[in-house]
Amino acid sequence: MSPDQFVRNIKAEIESLVSLYAQGAEGQTAIGTKLDSLNLSPELQAEVVSLIEQAIKESTYNLIGGLEGSASLAGTQEKYKITDERGNELSGELDVLFYEQVMK
Template structure:
């Protein structure tokens, strides 16, 4: 697996989580809160944009932190991530570059 493939899986997870939260049949705690807010008159579109932005920024920050490009919890460390086959995923800032493309530039 490459760093880009890892980031792409994170992006897919973010999409699925967002979809789950806004599914009318969602049993998640976030989904319940969204339903309650919509019932009080808050726009579902505005909530979607808010949650989408929070997830994008959170995933992006976490991925950059794992790549050593920013701090996590006020500590900046370069981590080395390997897949189960022993392949290094974050060589030469590959995660940072892919994270920007998938989460901030939205491929």
């Protein structure tokens, strides 16, 4: 797998989760069920889902930056090597790719 494909997979997973949350209890997630129980207007529920999506993106970006060594994880800043099962190195540009594909 290439670093680009890895980031595309993360992006697809985020989009899938957000879609499930937006379905409320029908999405069969704890967050979706909780959202339905709040009895929010459709507009407010959409805003909450948007905030959840932003939180997921920001936390994922921070985690990837921490793994890449471009940010700290709980005050510790190190570079980690991420490889796929075939030994292909994925790390080195994941934070940049994630920012370009997801955060913009």
